[in-house]
Amino acid sequence: MYKPATIKDIALALQLSPSTVSRALRDGYEISEETKKIVVAYAKQVNYKSNPIALSLKNKRSYSIGIVVPELANSFFSQAIAGVESIAYEKGYHTIITQTHDSAERELINVNHLAQRSVDGLLISMSAQTSDYSFLKNLHDDGLPIVFFDRIIDDIDTFKVTSDNFSGAYNATESLIKTGRKKIALLSNAPQLSITNTRLAGYMKALADYHIPFRTELIRNCSKGGNDYHEVENAVKELLAMPDKPDAIFVSSDRISISCIRALKNLNFNPKEIAVAGFSNSDVVDLLQPSLSYVRQKAFEMGQIAVEMLLKLIESKYPITEFETKVLNTELHLIK
Template sequence: MKFEPVKITDIAKALGLSSATVSRAFRDSHEISEKTKKKVMDYARSVNYRPNPVAQNLKDKRSRALGVVVAEIANSFYSQIIDGIESAAHAKGYHVIIAQSHELLEKEIDAVNYLASRSVDGILISLSGESEHIDHLTNLHDKGMPYVFFDRVTDQIDTFQITSDNFSGAKQATLHLLDQGFERVAFLGGTAHLSITRERLNGYLAAHGERNTGPDKNLIRFCPVGGLQYYEVETAMQQFMSAPTPPDALLACSDKLTTNIFRYCREQRIAIPQQLALIGFSNLDLTEYLEPPLSIIRQPAFEMGETAALMMIRLLEAPYPLNDFESKVLPPDCVLRRSSIRLV
């Protein structure tokens, strides 16, 4: 009981036409009479004809598939992004193929090649924590593969970018901490070379600059694998807290870090915010009902995904090669709760 779909030649044969005519009738060509068009359309409907997309893809050398590379799918931020990408892409007649890097360069290379070999029309990517050098991307880009970067971007490839305002989000959060009188506000970020880490660090530094409170260098730490592994966070936090003068507040710079730091503090009975005030980037649900309610910087993930997909489609469907690439920056949302409030 194998599925034998009806093809264009079947219709042609049944109607005494040529396949070329049927094809043109379908695409509503002006070279076909209304009468013939109607005949074709009616018959096609009656036999439930669907053009074979694979054959079409082979013909016009495009797949209407968008590749997406993220660190991990099972992450509230990225799953919301993917939701946005899928929604926009679907509406435009594209579908979405997902690959994960798990923050590893090797897996990112694999993912990108994998998508390329699947002949996606373009790749939407948020760089992995290990992707300092991106030859694997530039190679493909030079060969004509279109990219759109979101979240973790790079300037090494000139193309569309969509981020949230990491600088401002981090600065706002840091100012919030400083202005309450916290004196040792620490920073825990992902890999140092990632755009989000740099921008958020700059925001953190700018806030200190504005308040004339130079931050102690020991208060700034990074997690090479972005806190994907719990032990990373564990180590960093131990170093922070066992220092002679430990921090009294902390800015966490990614979903995973925020989650794991929160977990660490609770496990180690580090009182938030009494012993350590906490605010972090997070798109997790229910953070307001954690104990203590967690202050977060939330990014417009769905909208970022939507925008990224639309940018890519614009790039793909541009009649002429684009070279004026837009960098869109969306405002994050700073939600202050008890975890970052100084208790008197």
């Protein structure tokens, strides 16, 4: 089995102390240029790779926090980041913000880049396409503090904060039912996301409580999370083309809600025939035409709680073994 070269291996081969090798690789001023050249050349020869996590844990903190979100243009995430920064800067930490555009590949690249920058910790909301979380688990096992917000996962035991997605979805679906709608379609995000399954459960419970049959043909998943408008438009077209088409649509994602409204408008639908309710933190949602009832999440507060959790992990003098998942209430705003 291949074992990567370590600083100790290089020190032994060159008959130097490990501390001298370490300082030479970091371009330390106290090491001669000749020694640096010898060490760097040999390290390259044996394909030595530094461990950024081990290095950051050994050295003093960088006072920087990595933030990974699906999309900065999404009102929810921009508000959550504002919450993070309101606490982080007050505590003397800088933030490095990256976006994945709901791409698993880009998420992996971004996370690794942040780890190599030796951030003190990571705040992440998972991309819609990610289903393999081993890269995060490996970093977590190496000692990198990680906190999940909004789109959380069960695979890693750490602090998490999200919304009461079940109640939010239930209340939105119930609001449609109370207007007399009984054929309620669901436009949803990628099925592997935690928010997708919880909001689906809330939607199904509302239907059951009002004795409305659950119809799988009324469910559409948008695996690209609303980043591909045509994916959402095609889903809406399919629903409207059904012989027994829906009389309402519940959209269980912020980004998809906006795309759904745009698609309906482009398709010249009759707003009296189809009502819409969805999740949205957009500041201009009340101006949208056609209008929709919407569930608003406490994004700013979520960001604040997430970074406070992360700072607790970063600054604790002892290992933390008991973790909390905090769930924040949502607010339903009805069409006036």
